[in-house]
Each structure stands twice: as C-alpha cells, then as structure tokens.
Amino acid sequence: MTSLIEKIRQQAQSEIKKIILTETEDSRIQQAAKICTEQKIADILFVDQDYIQTHSDLHQQLSQQLFELRQSKGLTLEESQRLLFKPIYFGTMMVKNHLADGLVAGANTTTLETFLPALQIIKAKPKYKLASSFMLIQSPLANFGYQGTFIFSDCGLNINPNPDELAEITIQSAESFRTLVGTEPKIAMLSFSTGDSGKGEDVDKVRLATQRVKQLDPTLIVDGPIQADAAIVPEVAKFKNPGGSIKGDANILIFPNLDAGNIAYKLIERLAKTQAVGPISQGLNYPINDLSRGCCVEDIINAIAITSIQSKLSKF
Secondary structure: OOOHHHHHHHHHHOOOOEEEEOOOOOHHHHHHHHHHHHOOOOEEEEOOHHHHHOOHHHHHHHHHHHHHHHHHHOOOHHHHHHHOOOHHHHHHHHHHOOOOOEEEEOOOOOHHHHHHHHHHHHOEOOOOOOOEEEEEEEOOOOOOOEOOEEEEEOOOOOOOOOHHHHHHHHHHHHHHHHHHOOOOOEEEEEOOOOOOOOOOHHHHHHHHHHHHHHHHOOOOEEEEEEOHHHHHOHHHHHHHOOOOOOOOOOOEEEOOOHHHHHHHHHHHHHHOOOEEEEEEEEOEOOOEEEOOOOOOHHHHHHHHHHHHHHHOOOOO
16 A cells, blocks of 8 residues: 555655755755655755855845845844845745745754744735644554544644634644545544543633634534543543544644644654654745754655645645
C-alpha cells in the first residue's frame, strides 16, 4: 500500500511549484534540494546572500514594498532595506509578489524566526483572525488515527490560545487534513479531563472551544474536552466517552496549548518510531513552512512537497 508520504510526493509531482530554500549552506538542505529536483517534486530556488547581492534591483523594489507595508508599525525605509538582506525576509517578500510559490526554512533557525516574516508580510487569510501550525504525524501503527496518520495542532505558533483562537485552529486543521489526507476529519479537543469528569479554567477553555467549533462548522465530527487515550483507543472510549462523537477514532488532535502539542510530537517522534513533518503553517495566504532544527533530509523533502500542495490552494 502506498504510504501517505508517498502520495503527498506524487501529488506535488503532478504540478511542479517553485519553492524557496534559504539555508543554503546546510548539507541537509542541499541534499534535499537535489532529490526534489531529480524527482521533480519541486523547482527549488536557493535564496541566500549571494542571490540577494546579485538581484540589487529586486532588493530595492522589495525594500520599498516592505516599507510601505510596515511603515504604520514604525518601520523605516532604512530598516526595511536591512531586513531585506536577510534571506528569510527576502524570500518571504518574493512569495508575496508571486515570484515563488512557497518557502521552507527553519533547519538552523527558530520557529519564530521562520514564521515572524510570514505573519508580518503574508498574513492570515481574510476569513481567519490568526495563522497556526500543525504537525503531520505518520505512525507505524495503522490501527490508530487514519491508517496511522494524524494532524497535531498547534505545535509551533500559538502559545496559549483562548477558546475562539482554539476553535479557529481546529477549523484550519480540519481543512489541512482534508487537503493532505483526503478523508473525513475526526477531531479530539484534548484535555486532562473527558466530558464532565474534571473542573477548572483549563477544562472550561476546551469545552467552550468545542462549542465554538460546532457553531462554526456543524458538519464536523468533534468531541471535547477529551483525554488522549479516549480519543485514540476505542476500548477506552467505550467507558470514558460512551455517548461521544469520537469513539477512539480521532485523526486530528487539538492540544490546549503550545507546551502540550510541542512536547507530545517530539516525544512520539523519538520514542515511538513515528514520522513527524512540520511545523506546517495553516491559515496563511501563501505557504511559508518551518523545519525542526533536528530535521533529517526526508523531513525537508516532505515539507517541500506539502508546501507545493498548499500553494495550489493559495490566494494567487
């Protein structure tokens, strides 16, 4: 059976997109770029200091645009010109100007350093108030999730989302799941409590967020608050969540805060022989995606392929 990752790469190959990579001195990036080019997964464009220096006219043009975009926030033209000597800012502005379809970075930088230019320049889609991120999880245990596949959200951007923000992250995650996996999302809004078994502000936040999700999209299969074991193990769901919509078959896990999501994916990636790709952005007008600094070549290739697929749905 063809794995989800293989299907994603094949989908990227069906319509080759131009993807920017900025960390050009990293051997992992170089190897991933070579494989993507050879296998026609994407058209790779290296944007580094040499590229910027040899495109001085474009640097001037993009600097002026960034200044006009951010002057209300206090950015001066001189500061804009300095920022545009940073490959991540230059590349992000290229994506905004449709000179490339997406960008992948983060092998040597923090998530904030990768996503901050995107949040300032690309911004969230008009229907959303925020952008968020997810991890695409592929477990060798096919009896969990959808044939071993999960989306974990938010694992990279929103530190402690309120109920409305958590609901919006959930709606974005369902959209991402449909785009990449192509089947019905089944969403668990995770907590330390299932149903009415626990009390307190943290549980109430998840309960209220679940209500908001159902209001925003009544067609979604979603339960919360729910504990992780009840979300993914049918035997546990039978006695912990007997009347719930999620019957131990969740394929999207929404975490109550960034601590929980980030810790969870890193643990299962290292301890459970699970592949974790991301953090992948969602809710942005154009795809700018992050890599873990511990990423391997395969992770980079998969992030490039996902970015290519996302770009097909961008607001170009």
